[in-house]
Amino acid sequence: MQSNPVPFSRPPTPPPHPLKIGWYGLGAMGYFMAPRLHVLLYNRTVSKAQKLADQLGSSVAKVASGPVQLAVECDIIFTNLADDTAVQSVYNEFAKALSENPTSKAKIFVETSTIYPSLAGDIDKLISSFEHCRFVASPVFGPPLAADAGTLVLAMSGDYRSKKMVAYLTVPGVGRKVIDLGGNIEKAPTIKLIGNGLIMGANELLAETLTLADKSGIGSDTMYSLVKDVMPAPSLIAYGDRMVNDRFDGSNGFAIDGGIKDSMHIRRLTAELNCPMPAVDIAHQRMITARSIHQEQKLAGTHKWDIIDWSALIAGSRVAAGMDPFDSNKIANRILNVQ
Template identity: 75%
Template sequence: MADKFLQPVMQSDAVPFSRPSTPTAHPLQIGWYGLGAMGYFMARNMASSRKSHPAASPPVLVYNRTVAKSDKLVKEVGASAAKVAQSPAQLATECDVIFTNLANDAAVTSVYNEFAKALAQSPPTKAKIFVDTSTVYPSLAGEVDKVISGFPHCHFVTSPVFGPPPAADAAKLVIALSGDYRSKKEAAYLLVPAVGRKVMDLGGNIEKAPTLKLIGNSLIMGANELLSETFTLGDKSGIGAQTVQNLVKEIMPAPGMIAYGEKMVNDRFDGSVGFAIDGGIKDANHIRRLTAELNSPMPAVDIAHQRMITARAIHESHKAAGTNKWDIIDWSALIAGSRVAAGLDPFDSSKGTRVVRDE
């Protein structure tokens, strides 16, 4: 009997926390700032999930600097699930949990400074959690935490996500969390399964989740660089990139390898429906800074960084000439650097190569 009593309560591997305490008569007011390529899907799924909650649950307040995106989201999910916030201050003062998904460190700094001004003018009287899902340099997370936790009842959680926009659309993201334990627990059960499929707990150090995010992105960059080199060699050798991709599916069938491989093989470099190359370069800069600070070289990321800059430079020259096919290019377009180095066309794999099959 004693042994049975001591057994821990087993729960889903998707969320490594016990459920938060039963909600009181005051349902949580959720806020969301940032409706970009990832944020729109995440906020939409969060709002849609509220429909299954008690009728008293208020609609998610959404804010974006481009108001049309907020209006689009409300139209998609309905007024009972989402409502357009009039300002960042409204999110900071009226919401219990505020999620942010922003493009870069400068945007995160600007938005959280706006939140801080609102909190200073209207100090909170109850618990308030700020959850940032952006990809930022770890030390910035520490700076934001210092500002937010300086206000009464306020906590900050870092919650970067792993997965491209299609994964965000399908609510299949993997989510890293670090920060205050109780706040992580609350955030985790709001995010899974509404926004993602799994949470990874990185502990109380606020900088750990952003660090893991950079490590994860270094894996993707290194894999993309390897794909770009092998596809280029496949084309130059007469084997063909598609045949190499078929081999990838057989011996290295990771979802990311297959998805980015398909983009490269088929020249699908539209960054408006993927991860824009500027974001990839920003993340590469963060990773390279982190490796320098920790004396842990990552040559694969250095090369991927060079390839992305090459691809962006070529794309900018095409835009200047009016010959560009896409307004924004995806970071998988780093293969352009490998192709040009091998004497091939950067963005059109049908030019300059021809697969020759032996009979």
């Protein structure tokens, strides 16, 4: 860890009253991030918020009646949502609440989802149109397990005073480090897309490598051991383990729909900037192939998982090589019989 994980000066003396924190969105990431703070929780599936609040205890978390209560009562409101449509909808609800309940105290809204940069710009204009309200874009890097451990990396862009309040609230705890992208609100969502493109492209190369290892008779498990020896990047280790052991359950990982959404955003960004990323194009195709196979299995009632993780993109590579998409045991047995 770097010696100064928070690149901002410390906030001024705390206000006379404790900050009231709100959290909207308890998906795969939000469910683990929110407990790192003492929060007022809300989720569209209210039972999920109530379950988490019961686990944490009333001294740590309470369930809000809705987005209006979050916007009106809280000083800092975090959101972590599935896609751009959900983000836009929630912030429209916040804006309506603010217009009907003008505030006399400072409020900071913090968006931690992966969204297209221009949407962050639109939300910034919307929220900052209300007196005393500021918006910070702060997408996070890391899987749900890193969120649970409080070791995420946070990117931040927006108003400086607001960023440092959020940074010292979340590090340590939610994350281990903040990357400051300056005052242009669109920069943090941009680096998030570029970073996800890197992970996505690496996953595609990893999938191709493990598939070739199986097809050659070397075995993906042997190749995976070599990856850990010579390229021990956390993402390669984590996703390699999923691929080698067919752990494609997306309910405890990063669902493939989210990966496809991100790949569409990245491809749009590369087109707008005239800067191709062919590895992302291939990964996008592989994820669509995997999702298509999974959907057909669900229709036939032969599926193993209700949701598949984006590491299941290896299914595309396996099928292209004439192998079973999701069962590496069939691959190993077939290779053994041929030999």
